[in-house]
Structures are given as structure tokens and as C-alpha cells.
Amino acid sequence: MTSVEGLLGCEQDSQRTLSPYVTGTSVIGIKYKDGILMTADMGGSYGSTLRYKSVERMKSIGKHSLLGASGEISDFQEILRYLDELIKYDNMWDDGNSFGPKEIHNYLTRIMYNRRNKFDPLWNSLVLGGVKNGQKYLGTVSMIGVHFEDNHVATGFGNHLARPILRDEWKEDLSYEEAVKLLEKCMRVLLYRDRSAINKLQVAKITEEGVTISQPYSLKTFWGFNAFQNPSKGAEGTW
Amino acid sequence: MFRNQYDTDVTTWSPQGRLFQVEYAMEAVKQGSAAIGLRSKTYIVLASVNKANSELSSHQKKIFKVDDHIGVAIAGLTADGRVLSRYLRSECINYSFTYESPLPVGRLVVQLADKAQVCTQRSWKRPYGVGLLVAGLDESGAHLYYNCPSGNYFEYQAFAIGSRSQAAKTYLERKFESFMDSSREDLIKHALFAIKETLQGEKLTSSICTVAVVGVEEPFHILDQKTIQELIESFEIREEEVADEGAAMQEQSPEPAPMDI
């Protein structure tokens, strides 16, 4: 009889992911007037070392979907291979039917949940956005298969730092400019407070017209805040 | 005497390039009682003739719901038809489990055709002896397909299979140009008229036919007998009465086909 310990594997010669190696941090996605906007920085952390600085963590999937990932980068790239295969076979039918964001999101949820059932998870939190037939779609899946849709979603630290901002400031009919501004505000907060975040990010857009992923750029920062320069001021006794 | 040497198993070619076993399977379709289908842009109607084996028995079911958006009508070996509809149902359920959306009809039909084709190329198998009219709706619109025991499949505006289906086909060929923009009720009317053609003078009643509909905003369902009877009466498809009472007398209702028993 295999014990749970056995299922989880021992440290020496495990064929499963026991902990991630190279990871990406938060992804944020929001609905706006014409579709979905998503943003993620391009850092790839090796533990606490910032090892890679040009990792693309958002990719288009077929005609109607956009996928962003945080967590293990290699697992994300494996997921992209699964989806490339799926989309290829979908296109080969050439019959006027195609997978929309809802189908892709469900398929990803099945994959993530199946792998957790095998105690061999894909170590990612995924954000899936898309537009098909005038319908906007934004959802997320975690590495154990927890999934939901919302008007704005975020993974990892984004859940703690970005979503409270989004809950205050998001509205249904944000223009593209307003939406980018809102995402940049969130990313700036993450940059200040999430040590894995780096100041090189991309913004991806998906509308009825298709996907565009921006060139990498950086945000203007201001490190002269009093609390940054003298963090212990006003907190007597702390170091 | 002469005996066909090339028809004892499916995998043997005749010198003329024919596969007799496959052709025999297609003959089985012709012997089953008729099934017809027709469609507009947004609706598909299936109808079948139900022949009971005897006065004492009920008839075999010939129209099956596959999913909310797909249904089939069959002619030929009903037992094979049931097996295939079960396959179709499970494919639909599996697809919607993975994607939470309905399986496109055209894709289901290809899977079904591939399954039939395998039986024409294995020495230890026999072809399915059933023809299926697959009616369905997906994002590319309304569809009607015919699946043949040979593994071939065809898309139609309107089609009829089974015994004396030629009469129904002639009727449908005469009328099909108006089908695309027809209303749901008109499609049902044409379906009943087409069915009537296959009866060769026998009276059309709700007890010897089944009608099913699928369309935009209308999940596939089989109409109940009462509704069909009312429709038959309202369309006045009833026999033109006394006019040829004599003729009707001699036209004993034909024997049910061996395939339906």
C-alpha cells in the first residue's frame, strides 16, 4: 500500500514537482470596454534570485484567447505545448467551429485538476482572457484546479495588493487608456512591495480584432517616499 | 451453379473493385422502414415510419435524442442503431464534460463515420447494418447528415432513407428549394407529407410515425402522439376520403420489413 508520503515522493529521486524552480510572479487581468487587458512582468526567479529578465508570460491561444501565467515557467511552457496541439487539431477540422475562451478555460481546468489528482501538479496560477462573438471572458485556474470568472482577476501577490485597488476603481466601461493606467497603478504597487517583481513588463490586449502584446517597458518609480527611506520611523522599537 | 466468390467476408475485393459485404449492409438500410429529415436555416425536423411486427406488439423506437442539440433517426438494423446512438451520446457527454460546450455536429458525424469505416476493413468484424440521419445545431448553423454503413457521410438539405424512401425523396426534391426559409411548422408539414409518400396509400396516423424537432432555442425533442395527430388533421393529410375507397381496400398495409422485427 502506498502511503501519502509515498505519493508525494521523497526528495531524492522524484519524478514529480515537489516545489517550483524558476517562477514568475503576479499576473493581472481586467475586463474593459472592448475586451480584456492583461499584464505581467518579465522576471523569472530562481528561488529568491532574479535569474531571468525577459520571460514572456502571456501568450495568445488560438484566435479568441489570451493566457497569462505565474508560477513554474517550465510548466507554463508545457501547458503552451498542450494548447498548441489542441488548437492545431481544432484548426484541422476547418469546419467553421473554433474553441473560444470558455472552452480553453475549461480544458485548462481539467488539466490542472487531473494533474493534482495524480499528485503531480503543474505549478502555476493561470489567467485566461478572451472575446468571442461579442462576449468578454475572464477567468483563472490555480494549480489544484480552483477556478472562477470575474471582472478582474490576479494571481499570487496580486490577489493581496492589486485586487483591493481593482475593487475600488474598476468599472464596466473603462476605456483602453483608463484600463492601462489602472493596470500600471497595480503593477507599480506590486513593484514596490513584491520582491520578485521587476520593472520590465508587458501589457496584452485582446478584443474582437485579436491579440496584441506590447513591447516590454518600464514604469516611472519614485523611491523618495519617507517610509522607504526611513522604514522604522513611526514604529518605535522595530529594526 | 454460379455463386459469388467475393462476398463471404468484408475484406475481400471483387475483381470489379467492389466490397459485397459492405453493399449488403447498405441493402439492410433500404429494407428498414423509412426515416426522413429536412432543415431550414434554424430548424431540423426528423420523422420516421413505425411498423409494428404484429397487432399485438408495439413498434421499435427509431428516433433517438443524442444531446440537447443533436438527434438521430435510423433505418436498418435497429439494434445496431441503438448501439451507435449510445456511442454518440457518450461522445457528447464527454465533450461537454471537458469543454462545457456542445460538440459540433460535423465533428460527431466524422467520428461516427470513422467508426463505421473500421468495420469495413477488419476481417473479424461486420459493418453496421444501419443508416443514420443526424440532425443537429452548432455555431455554424443547422445541419442534416446521412451516415452510411460504408463509412461514407453526406450533408443534405433534406433526405430520406429506408424502404420506399425514393417516393419521399422525389417529394423532397420537388419542394426543397423553399425549405431554407421555411417556418418550423412548414418543415413539420413537409416531413409528414414526405412520410405519407412512403406509405403508398396507407392512411397516415400518429400511431405509425414519429416526428422530432431541434432548432435555435428549442432542444431536440420527440413530439408527442397527440400533437402529431392534431398536426396531421390540421394539415388535412387524411385520405381524400371516399374518392378511392375501393383502391384503399385492396391496399392491405404492407408487411413490416424483416429488419424492423
Add this chain to the structure above:
Amino acid sequence: MARFSPYDNNGGTCVAIAGADYCVIAADTRMSTGYSILTRDYSKICKLADKCLLASSGFQADVRALQKVLSSRHLVYQHQHNKQMSCPAMGQLLSNTLYYKRFFPYYAFNVLGGLDSEGKGCVFTYDAVGSYERVGYSAQGSGSTLIMPVLDNQLKSPSPLLLPAKDAVTPLSENEAVDLVKDVFASATERDIYTGDRVEIVIVNAEGIRREYIELRKD
């Protein structure tokens, strides 16, 4: 180092009350993980048949998988029997489905509510591995410890030991039951951080299904 855990607790509270000719099924719409709220608008109630609804809390991925298994099985049942499953039949199926995963359980806490074949309200309540019981009312999930004693106090069902057996259905009218549900959810939200945002109330009776939503505290 943090190890992989196949489970999470996404919280949530489910309540069902059966009456003589109705059943009220309710659940909040908050989904959380740890101290974070994932979304404020996730329905925990799944319609399995015309007169049979399932409310579940626990681990959302397991809950969704369970709902999908039951829906698929119900489709097969409809194909084979040309009718919808009765609520007691669905109750047994749910128990079997949960027990099938006895040694890697669905982390799901379920209340199944609806009408039985006589049109009487029925509630089935479960643990994660499938033991179940037909009752007159029940609460499951993160707020159940706060709600269940209140229901006991207000609805005092006859002892299941009584002979001959008494009906477990509550004596309340439909409107009284709905009001009670609103109150217990408002109360549970005060103390349970995993319950809140909104409560979805589904009422099943001879006319069909009706839904109501009441806002709850969002903190």
C-alpha cells in the same frame, strides 16, 4: 519549504429547509482561500434536476468535479429512463459518488434539497465520504456551527427514534422559512469570515423554481 497540498478550503455555508410542499436551498456566494477573498459572486448551488438542487461548500475544484459527475450521470439516466431522477435517487447517487472516493475524498460538504416524488420537501445532508441522512433541515460548511443550533432551536424536528416515524418536514410556511434563512445567513456572516457578500436562496415548490438574492456584509 512549503509542500504540495492537493486540498484547499474555499469556505462557504449551505442551508436547506424542507416544508410540506416546498424546499428552500440557500448558500452564500463568497469564495475564499486563507484570509483572501477570491471572488464575491460564485454560486455554490447546482441544479441537478427540475426538482433537485445541490448546495456544496469545501474545496471548490472538488465541488465542481462532483457537480459535473452528477450532471453527467443524470444525463445518462435521462437517456435510459426517459425521465428525471427523483430527489431521493439523486441522494443515493451522491452518497455512492462520494464513497467511491473514500480514500482520496472529495473535500465537499453537501446539502441536497428538493421535492420527492410525492411533492413533499426533502433535504439530504452528507459528510465528505458519503454517509447521509434524510432530514427536515440542515446546514453545512464553514458557518454550519453557527447556524445549525439556531435551526435546531427554531425548527425542533421530531426525534428520529419516535415510532411510528414522524415526518421530518418543518411546520413553517414557505415565507417564514425564507425569512429564517435570511436571518441565519446575516447572523453567520457577522462571525464567520468565510461567509458573506451575498446569499442565493432557491425555493422549489409545485410551481417550479424561484430565486432570491440578499446582500450580506462584505468584510
